[in-house]
Amino acid sequence: MKAIINSDSLVLLDSNHRSVKEFLPELKLKITSCKDDSPFEFVVLEAMLMEMFSSLDDRLAELGQAAEDVLHRLLDPQLFSVDRGELHILLQHSKSLSEFHSIVKDIEATLTDVLDSEEDMADMYLTHFADTGEYRDEEDIEDINNILEAYLMQAENMMSEVQTLRDSIDQSESIILINLDSQRNVMMRLSLQLEMGVFSATISGLIGMAFGMNLDSSLEENPYAFWVTTGCMMMLCGLLWKRLLSILFSSLTRSPPPRRLTPPTSSRSRGR
Incomplete structure (x- = not known):
């Protein structure tokens, strides 16, 4: 989801995309139900971050459940041989987890770069600049700092879960190889x-x-x-x-x- 956020408006670049169309009603409800004095740009930014991480959580849960199902079938002690089709599916899930890990890592790096720059965070107070004509003081950026730190923590937790799944897949692959070697030795x-x-x-x-x-010998008789x-x-x-x-x-x-x-x-x- 790509957008340009102003102090009083929002421009969605991919407005015809299905996910954007589904997100628009939630965004409008989020803006109209906001009762505090949060700036418009922060409300929109937090809503977009919430939507992005919600979709990432759903994708991670889907990948994790699919990988666990394949591992459960492969590690069944009653099976004497390993299905190559299941191994191929496990390989595809491992690649999907690696791609997902790269996406979350990029998001984490972006949030970290913004948090490391107090000047960039001060420039994100668009409503303050529109009202006063002055940039926000770099020492008074607690609101945007709290928002970004909260989602940075979510990104770190998500990366930890992905790494745990990848380690589980690697350990399961080692167990499968050991079982195959044992069966080969028996044969x-x-x-x-x-x-x-x-x-x-x-x-x-x-x-x-x-x-x-x-x-001729005597044993014939x-x-x-x-x-x-x-x-x-x-x-x-x-x-x-x-x-x-x-x-x-x-x-x-x-x-x-x-x-x-x-x-x-x-x-x-x-x-x-």
Whole structure:
């Protein structure tokens, strides 16, 4: 919303915009209901600031609710995988929060610059200049100072809320990445265990390959040779797989040896 404020008039530059048309009745009501001796320019300025921060509060609440809904769905412990569509939506919300943060930061910087300049605040007393023909004393600017400080505090609180939301999104992204890494490690460990089982079965199958050759031996006549050979193969496969798993788990859980610290030698011992 852009406007030119005079001591007794207001010029809205975007009067055909929908938000400006919706704001005009509230502005007229604010001006007519003002019963104190506040100058016209201060009433209009405060009404425009109030409208601007009200729209910013609504936008922040909308962004915060949307981001929290996405984070709630992504951090659901019952989900085994992460939906890429939800991650894309979360990225869009993060970008929107960054843009919103930039807007509020610019507003905060503008209010801070005006508050730092007592001369600029004294020049904002347009009614006083129109009535007396003199500029306001820089030591008597408490009214405009209180108005600007109040909205500067709102801008700072809003930036704090935006930063809290951004930190929450960053922490949630870290948790999501940790969960994905954990799931990836589980799948890799399962794949490695299956490969060990296939390797063990292949090694134990050499016994069957030896018996399957066209070689004559006395074991062909024994009715229990097949079952004994099969049992030995299964037993060898199980023992070999168990041994490989124990080697794998011991290598994963093995802690590095403690580093030995050499005590410092004093200058007196070195001298001796």
